[in-house]
Amino acid sequence: MPMPRVALPSGRTGPEVATGIVDWIRSEPLDRLVRAFAGDPPAGDPAELLDWLEGFSARVWDFRAGRERPEAREPDLDPALARLVVTAADDLGMVAPHPAPRPAYAHLVVLGGLAPACLRRTGYAARLIERGQVTVDEVAVLGSFRPLSPAERAALAAVGLPECDTEFDALDAGLRLGFGDPDRLTDAGGLRDDPHTSWAERTYRHRAGVRIRVLAAPSGEPAVRRAHTADTQRFWAGRVRLTDADPVLLVTAPIYVPFQHCDALRTLGLPYSCPVDTVGIDPAADLAPLPEPVLTPGRYLQEIRSAIRSMRALHAALPGGAAR
Template identity: 60%
Template sequence: MRIGGVALPSGEPGTVAEAMTTGVQVWVESAPLRSLVRHFGGDWPTGDLGAVLDGLDAFSARHWDFRAGRERPAAREPVLGPDTATRVLDAAAALGLVHPVPPARSRYAHLVVLGGLAHACLRRVAYAAHLLRAGASASGELAVLGSFRPLSGMERRTLTDAGLPPCGTEVDVLDVAVRRLFGVPAPAEEDRHEAGHPHDSWSSRTYRPAGLPPVRVLAAPSSEPERRRAHTADTQRFWAEHVALSPGDRVLLVTAPIYVPFQHCDALRTLALPHGCGIETVGVDPALPDVAVLPEPTLTPGRYLQEIRSAIRSMRALHAAL
């Protein structure tokens, strides 16, 4: 799977572990990433692929982690000179975090929309609706995956400014987006588990728009509810428990271009490896008029560095699973 100048690990159905490991190595040891590490004063880690990934994780924690455990909207923005900013953007483009690429085919077993910040939830659901109405098909379902993550004040203001109803959590925004963009007033089926803590709760709502596949909106529980909310891998794993995935099934994941490398590798680890399905991951094209439901936020060099770190960590986890 090639998004930028450097290919991501293959998500073709039946990809063997050795080939997937080679794909991780190709991306991790690529010239753009090596150049970026060198520019920030790092020496390239020595040893086998596992040692290199360990070293890059530690290096990126020191130099590119601006969240420090906080949610993305609370990340600080680093002060970077013009030359550094240009180098970061060039590396991000080469590593597949900048330019959207359309799906490679039109027929899939399932389409999966990954949740995120409020504006991203709306945009990604709109892109999935665009794909289905433009001729893409899903023989199974469209799954929209989120959690009970509380919205930030900035996200709530974004929804208010856009004239959308108030929402308290990420999954609330996904649910509003599905109802509006698919013209479905209420779910056909609904199930919910209320635990003592929202990180351990879950919900499932299935809508049935006319002429389109079923749309399931899931809020996943965390695999570590005492420590954190559900993250991307939790939502993917939870969805796999609710759908019959078979070897050879092709799954199309929809996210934003900046998150494609890390969320693609998360899906290889949580979906492709245990179930034998194929994974293709695409980023929303913000230039399409029917997905411009909210203004596109400016993505800074600091944001790209943070998500290059996310990709390194996701590839490290994939390599460990392999």
């Protein structure tokens, strides 16, 4: 598998992470893309550039306007510009899958998403383990009680999973499919009146002896929004009592790798001083009965904006002095 031209931030210390952020936001593919949309980024310090990139991407690449991802509009780009967008996304590690950098991890963490992703990512995690591509002590599948849309519920019902009403349900079904119906051990929490404050944890034992957790996390701002990726990661880290001796591998879709990796560095890597790697599943792999959605230039631009916002939040969270 190819490696991205632009490496993501990594390391356990503020200066290491800060260097990676600067390399990414000043990379040639991102600069080329910004200028193709008539942007002229400043040459100032990283905080100034991140602020500028956040504002620029909000004006030019925000096609969601507060809506869920499937409801984002698709921009009308000429073919040459559309090709440039996909090339830049590929250079930034958002198109092709990449192998896990380490052979062994304390934790393999699957990040939730839309219904097809819930099935495909859990299936990919099971394949990594069963084919010996990585060894892990424990698997965690992270989501929330976000209600599934009618389209998601219909898609799951069409493949024999009509009982799924929430993201938690879809993740639980996905892990049971991917890991061959493991033995259920425990249940805690549950869905209450407000899905933003509800939580749950269900544990399983895989036949290879690996413990599996599926979690629904509460929102960090329940009066404002549902739980997001960082909320699920914080909730999980508290449940497992993560330490600096626990390398973590996150599994998501390639398009989300940069932003979810930086969220993980901010919520897991820096607070717990643990190594964090993030990989995207192979979009062409035969993993689940639901296919991978077709990605468009507009989707890539939207998630490059997500990566910028996540880099900015990570940069602001660095210890004093490291942020510059």
